[in-house]
Amino acid sequence: xxxxxxxxxxxxxxxxxxxxxxxxxxxxxxxxxxxxxxxxxxxxxxxxxxxxxxxxxxxxxxxxxxxxxxxxxxxxxxxxxxxxxxxxxxxxxxxxxxxxxxxxx
Numbered sequence: 772x773x774x775x776x777x778x779x780x781x782x783x784x785x786x787x788x789x790x791x792x793x794x795x796x797x798x799x800x801x802x803x804x805x806x807x808x809x810x811x812x813x814x815x816x817x818x819x820x821x822x823x824x825x826x827x828x829x830x831x832x833x834x835x836x837x838x839x840x841x842x843x844x845x846x847x848x849x850x851x852x853x854x855x856x857x858x859x860x861x862x863x864x865x866x867x868x869x870x871x872x873x874x875x876x
Contacts, residue, residue: 794829795862799870802863806855815874821848825874832868840864 803815810821817823824832838845839856859867 794865794869796866796870796873798862799866799868802867803870807867810851815871824871827871829868829872832871833864836864836867 804813807815807824810818811824812818812821815824817825835845835852836856836859839849839852840859842853842857843849845852
């Protein structure tokens, strides 16, 4: 009984892990160039009142983009970020976060 229960749990965990896809940094780079670079700069170092993203980790970028996508205000540039994040999918956010987090590496 214990062995079959463990087998079911292990199979379920394995199947769940197989459906998780790694972020696509190339897709993130394309999204960044199309939507983010105009304000945050081509190397994500920030420009004028737009903050640097280059030293941020993927969890930070993901959290902020999800917050903006939900329409929540974070800071003075929220009114610019919310409309830009509204249509981002979970994959888009993961791809952007992976690309941005990798910029300084």
